[in-house]
Amino acid sequence: MTIARVVRACRSGPSQWDAWTTTGQYLYLRYRHGEGSVERHPDQSTGTWDGEESILWARWDDGTDGDSIALTDFLAMAGLRLAPDAEVHTTPPIDPKA
Template sequence: MTDLTIVRAEMTCESHPSQWDAWTDDGQYLYLRFRSGLGTADAYATNRPETWERVPDGAVARFRRGDRWDSEIELEEFCQRAGLRLELIR
């Protein structure tokens, strides 16, 4: 498990792939995505993809589940498999 704790998450795609904009307890932005059986978490300075200097590749966390047709996952399971703590502030 990483030392990252997700305190805020916004689903950005309600279909395929499953993906979220998420923020840690220290304000770090993370892009979470699950597509074709691959889950990735990447850290960027902002949630604006046009400012990202590299493509998402799972630099923070990466996992496989299912097969290439699998693109749906709940946030709780995503975080568990990625080794991220999930403590959403309501």
Template sequence: MSTDEGRKLTRVVQTCSAYPVQWDAWTADGQYLYLRYRHGEGCVEWHPGPDDDADTPESWNEGRSGLLIGWDDGTGGGVIGLGDFLAAAGLELAPDASVS
């Protein structure tokens, strides 16, 4: 993933609005990312795609998935807006991004 293109999201789909807040996202260079926020902790994971059973240890051990960034904001919160999440993760929306 190139640095600039890998940080710009072209498509974001919210899959859960609270506890945890989560989104499926795709970067400008086509990488799928899973975004999640729960108990004040945010994470961005990369996976082959949203339909892959990426939670199995085998996919992580085979190098097909991994943690891109994780943080704890110290709030213990369960809800965060997409803009605040992206800012905390160092990600941004591409100018023509699709967000749903």
């Protein structure tokens, strides 16, 4: 799968990103305690994540028990790649409620 847009979801561990493929599919990327996962969901709203369209697309354990990983390393482990013109946001959006 090719990623067209990726946004870092939080400032600290675990490493998490919201991502969209070149076909518009939403993916939730997470790395915690050395375990990486890619979940496919209908959209970014967590209220939609329990339906039939949600699946665990990939999962792995690198044996490090780490909570931080570079996006490029995560994508390589997950078998994903960035589109040449991908929009990448490495700083999470500011929460207006904070």
